[in-house]
Amino acid sequence: MKNFPDRILVFILVTVIAMTVSGKTITGIVSNEDYVPIKGVIVQLIEGEDPIDFMTTGGDGKFSFNTDTVSNGMILSFSLLDYESQEVVVSEDSVYNVVLMKKGTDLTEFVVRAPHTRVKGDTIVYDVASLTSKSDRNIGDIIRKLPGVTISGNVIYYDGEPINRFYIEDMNMLGGSYSVAANNINPEDIKSISVYERHQPKKVLKDVEFTDRAALNLTLKKKRMLRPIGFVKAGGGAGDRMLYDADVYGMLISPTNQSLLAAGGNNAGKVYGTMNETGGETRNYNLCSDIVNLYPLGSASLPVARYYNNNSAKVNASSLFKINRDYTMTSRVGYSFDKDNYSNATYTEYLGTGEDNVIYSDEGTSWFANHSVNACINLESNSESFYLLNELYFQGKFSDNDYRICNDRTVMQSLSNRDFLVEDRFNSIIRKGGNVFDVGARMTFSTSPHNRMTVVDNTSEVPYISQILKGNTFFSTFTAKYTSVWDTFSFGGDANADISLDSFRSDEGDSDMFVGTNEEHGYKIGVFLRPFFSFDIGRLKWRTEIPVSFHTIRYKDVVDNRIYSDSRPYIDFSSNLLWKMSVYLSLQGGFSLRHDYGGLKDFIDNPLYTSYRTETVLGTGALSSSGSKRGNVMLRYSNPLNGLNTSLRLSCGRTDRNQLSSSVVSETEETVSSIERRNRINTFSWAIDAAKRMHNVVVKVSGNGIASQREAMRQNRDLTVDSRFRTVSATLLTYFLSDRLNMDVTAGYTGIEQRIKATGTKTDQSNVNCNFKISGFVIPYLELYSSVAFERSRLAEGGNRGYVFLDAGMRLKKRKFEIELKGANLTDERVYEYSITRSLDIGTYRYALRPLEVIATFKWMF
Amino acid sequence: MRRYRIFVVSVLMIIFAGFVFAQEPKKLKRLNPLRYEIVDTSRLVVIYVHRTYDPVLDVAKAPDEMLLLGDKFSMYRSYGRYKVDSLLSKNPYMTYDEYKRYDNEFGGFQDNLVKSYDAGTLRYGGWIFMNSYRYTEEIPKIQWKLAKGTETILGKKCRMATCRFRGRDWTAWYCPDIPISEGPWKFGGLPGVILKMEDSKGEHLIEATEIRQASIPFGYPQKLYVKSTREKFLKELADYKNDPVKSLESVGTVAKDKEGNIIRPSRKKLFYNPIELE
Structure with a gap:
């Protein structure tokens, strides 16, 4: 302590020396051209590019910096709206009187909208x-x-x-x-x-x-309310054949009524078959509807517009009537027709078959003729205290497909399918105070009255495969649910009964190849009790459910006159947590334990054909079951005001099954069946998404991957298959020069690795694609655009194959009219080839592409 | 006693208004737009989105707000309320239903503040329950620290500055290219207009979404005010927002059901997280 006064003296001395060496005080007055002092001038002291101090002048126009940081070479900047800014370099002087010149400020230079x-x-x-x-x-x-x-x-x-x-x-x-x-x-x-x-x-x-x-x-x-809005478009063009493209779209929206009509037809590559019902409810179809492979010759990783020669038509109509504040009635009708054909060649290498893998190759042409119709009408009441829904849905699919396959002989496969589904769905929920009562019912009838496959070859006029499948399912489910809601806690449960009456029949018809007849019918009943509780504590939401179920089946095999019956209980579990950690950050996670129970398919134990060369035994004669454990977590950061959205999702799971897939392949045919044996599938998946929107740039990056390990049998040999699938994609959208130049770049990579331990087989397929689209307005109404799609695929036999597709066009848009001239496949690529790993096989597919085509359309918007 | 009278008058007004609209829900009724004592005309207008997060309710709201920049005055107010006032001035005979619809769509907070550069004062107009309050203070002299960071906002390069203001630590981005020493709310005093402000807890984010050239006359709203001070106003506002039932009951206003039993809503706190904590 006795040195304390000395230390103060030293400190003062050092401070004074420092101030004398580097610091200085500068003052001045800012005035206008008439030497009248100006108030409010912003005076900044700038070192390099960074302002280190600032002040605004008072009514007398004076400013003063009394800091020890002022040194020679710094810049004094003077600025005020409506005056020319000035900059002065600080020198030895301590007084800087500045005159600012008046100028007319164009405020529009500041105008900007985000x-x-x-x-x-x-x-x-x-x-x-x-x-x-x-x-x-x-x-x-x-x-x-x-x-x-x-x-x-x-x-x-x-x-x-x-x-x-x-x-x-x-x-x-x-x-x-x-x-x-x-x-x-x-x-x-x-x-x-x-x-x-x-x-x-x-x-x-x-x-x-x-x-x-x-x-x-x-x-x-x-x-735009209370008046029809939409467009009419029509056009024609040329390629290998004459092209047409027409669309009509109209919509009328009012507070009490909404109506929509869309119709169109084209042969320019737009296929409508998948456009009728997307993202809708899961429905129970009968067993027949998805047994036969509709694409026995494969499908390309390209958009179908590149290789389908189509003739398509569609019509969709929807309307909604708001009966009163809560009740609405909605109807939707859709019809589509597609008549398509494409040609391709396949080269399939069946792995895990021994030292020399079995290889099969053929060439083929597929013709599809699909009609699809669906209709839906529903009545819904949606208020805070009452919910009611009754929905009637109908779907019909009619397809007549032909496939001509050439290898050592010419084979013609024909499929003729008719599938219908009718469903009624009812749900009513009442909320009274803290009590919520929920009852629901769903009844579905699905039938395939005519599902026929015929295969003939050039050696005989008699079909060597003639198969008729018929199937019906009547499914009904009834639910009653009660929830008691407290301040932060709610609990309750639901009771649920599922009843499914199924029948299935397969006949070989008139053919040389006899594979046997299947005829089964019977029922499956599942009764579920799902008690649950949930907490909602502001930022934290947690819900746990413990379903208890009892299942019973009884099926009769008419051909063998056997009865299969089984009953068993299960206890499942699921728990989900949502934690909103901050206004931007949230964490979501869950764990579930779930059992699945087989059905009619397990008892269809005579073979049937799923394609011209694939014979399949659907069941083993014993009931299949599986139990899976799955955990997932999602971390999400979202700040919409900054246009930033990121999420990371991780999931892992294990599934134990009692049936194992088995196949025997030869150079002429493939036989697929199942055997009764315990086996396990382990999976791990990840997904990451990030998107950032800036002033005129949107960047999106996403990636996901799945790693799995499973068991399989081929040629009666046990195999353990490790698979790794990953995909990464990035998108960049930009708008430059006041929206006159737009660029859209999307790049993606997909990789599949597969390793089979028993045979030491390892495959590694990858595909890279990059789409670059640029459009610009050379004059305000004329858009010129071009898109380049680059595809690069690693082929099974080694080497890579790359393709460049160039499309370009111009669009003249003025008021309500639009004229567009578009050229597709300007590089005139005629063949596309790629390889893909599917299950235990590597397929290499070669497709004939649509040629260079040009089409002109006229559009009127109303 | 004064507060008591104001609340009694307010409750009577509500009952009267409810009676009028319950009887004649469709009747056209002239609604008077709020009048202003015009003091200046804007040359430049900055629209901000102001995101406020209430960590107790776990709710975020993000209304639009506007800064009107004149030569001698500036005004900061709700952009939604400005739109409702504009619609009302164009169509004074709009029905109450229409007014409610516009108010729900656009209406935001009703507070406003006007800065007078010559007087060096700021007049704040606030709203608690049914009453308007007003207080005047000197334009705050905020001790800014210039920092090295930059960010591009609305395509304009902005520089970073930090400060501590009445209980919160703020980071601001100001635009030296627009040499106006103003900003949202009570903020200002930087060498350029402030285009973005964020507090250290992430509870307030004020960011410019639009800068436009517009000549909009503005000034002090002409309505009956309760004169107050900043401290008193903030305390009363906090009392009301944190426990509106208690706040009303303390002046003798209670809600009752048909049997005369006092109704106490389960949700006590209203959305509230003020910019000024001190």
């Missing part, structure tokens, strides 16, 4: 006008720019999960058929798109049952 986003609780509202660029054709183009949204096929995903509703003006006219609207609505008709995160579509269950799926809502511009 993508407009509003957030209210779990709702994010995006302003469509600020997200729309001139090259966007439909509202789907805007939706795919939103953070967290991806569109795959006709399904919209948010955070990796399919959306559960697509509303227009908060009304659910479209159900699962929303792609009709997403692909046709003009962005100029829409004011905003809202994303409802964690959306519970039944209002009565809000805060009772939480969901991790989102919904989208389109809000129309006010002046």
Whole structure:
């Protein structure tokens, strides 16, 4: 302590020396041209590029920096709106009197508008006008720019999960058929798109049952309400044949009524068959409907527009009537017709067959003629205290497909399928205070009265395969559920009975090849009790369910006059947690234990044909069952105002089964069956998504992978198969030069590795694709665009094969009219070849492509 | 006693209004737009989105707010409320249903603040339950620390500055290219207009979404005010938002059911997380 005064003296001395050496005080007055001092001038002291101090002048125009950081070489910057800015280099002087010259400020240079986003609780509202660029054709183009949204096929995903509703003006006219609207609505008709995160579509269950799926809502511009909106488009062109393309789309939206009509036809590559019902409910089809392979010659990894020679037509009509505040009635009808053909060649290497793998190759042409019709009518009441739904649904599919296959002989396979499904779904929920009562029923009748396969070859006029399948299923389920909601805690349970009456018959008909007849019928009953409890403590939501079930079956094999019956109970478990760690960060995780129980398929133990060369035994004569344990976790960071959305999902699981897939292959045929043996599948999957929207750039990166280990049998040899599948993709969307130049780059990589331990076989397939699209407006109404698609595939026999597809066009858009001239496959690629690992096989496929084609269309928007 | 009278008058007004609209729900009724004592005309307008997160309720709200920049005055107010006022001034005979619809769609907070550069004062107009309050204070002299970070907002390069203001640590991004020493709320005093502000807890984020050139006359709202001080207003607002039932009961206002039993809503706290904690 006795040195303390000395230390103070030393400190003062050092400080004074430091101030004398580097510090200085500078002052001055800022005035205008008339030497009148100016108030409010911003004076900054800048070192290099960084401001280190600043102040504003007072009424006398004076400024003063009394800091010890002022040194020679620094810059004094003077700025004020309506005056020319000035900069002065600090020198030895200590007084800087500055005169600022008046100037006319063009305030428009400051005007700028950002993508407009509003957030209210779990709702994010995006302003469509600020997200729309001139090259966007439909509202789907805007939706795919939103953070967290991806569109795959006709399904919209948010955070990796399919959306559960697509509303227009908060009304659910479209159900699962929303792609009709997403692909046709003009962005100029829409004011905003809202994303409802964690959306519970039944209002009565809000805060009772939480969901991790989102919904989208389109809000129309006010002046687009109460009047028809849509377009008419027609065009023609040429390639190897004359081309046509026509579309009509119309929509009328009012507060109490919504109507939509879409119709179209083309032979330009747009196939409609898959557009009728997407993202809809899961339905119970009879066993026949998916036994026979509709694509025995494979399908390409390219868009079908590149290789299908099609003639397609469709019509969709939907309407919604709002009966009163809560009740709505909706009807939807859809019909599509596709008559397609394509040619290809396949080269299949069957792995794990021994030292020399079995190889099979052929060439073929497929002709498809598919008619599909569906209709739905429902009545729904959706209020905070009461929910009611009754929905009647009908679906019919008629397909007549022919396949000509050439190898050492010419084989003609014909399929003729007729499948029908009728379903009625009922659900009623009442919420009274803290009590929620829920009852539901679903009845489905699915029939395939005519499912025929005929195969003939050039050596005989008599079919060597003639098979007729018939199947019926009547499925009904009844549910009663009770929930008691307390302040932060709710509990309850549901009782559920599933009854399924099934019948199946396969006949060999008139053929040389006798494989036997199957005829089974019987029933399966499952009774479930699912008690649950859940906590909702603000940021933390936790729900646990313990389903207890009892299953019983009784099937009769008419051919062998045998009865199969079995009964068994199961206890399952699932627990899910959602923790909103902060306003931006959330963690979601869950664990489940689940059992699955087989059915009629397990007792179909005589072989039948699933393609011209594949003989399949569906069951073993014993009931199949499996038990799976699965855990998953998702970490999500989302800041919509900054346009940032990221998520990481991890999942692992184990499934124990009592049936093992077995196959025997030869150079002429393949026999697939199952044997009764315990086996296990281990899986681990990951997925990562990141999206960032900046002023005129949207960047999206996503990747996912699955690693699995499973057991299989081939040529009566036990195999352990390790598979690794991974895919990474990145998308970059940019809008430059005031929206005059747009670029869209998507790059993706897919890799599949497979290792079979017993035979030491290892395969490694990969595919890289990159799509680059650029469009620009050379004059305000004329868009020139071009897209380049690059595909590179590693082939099974070694080496890589790369392809470049070039499409280009021009579009003249003025007011309500649009004329477009488009050229497809300008590089005139005629053959596409790629390899893919499927199950235990590597297939190499070679497809004949559509040629260079040019088509011109005229569009009128109303 | 004064507060008591105000609340009694307020409750009577609600009952009267409810009676009028219950009897004649469809009747056209002239709704008077709020009048202003015009003091300046804006040259530049900045629209912000202000995200506020209430960690107790775990709810976030993000209304639009606007900064009107004039030569001698500036005003900060709800952009939604401005839109409702504009619609009302164009169509004073809109029905109450229409007004409610617009109010639900656009209406945000009703507070406003006007800065007078010559007087060096700031007048704050606030709202608690049915009453308007007003207080005046000096324009805060915020001790900013310039920092090295930059960020591009609305395509403009902004520089970073930090400060501690009335209980929160803030990071601001200001645009030196727009030499106006203003910003959202009570913030300002940087060498450029502030385009983004964020507090250290992530509970407030104010970010510009639009800068536009617009000549909009603005000034002090003309309505009956209770004169207050900043401290008193903040305390009363906190009392009301944190426990509105208790706050109303303390002045003798209670809600009753048909049998005369006092109704006490289970959810006590209203959405509230103020910018100023001190």
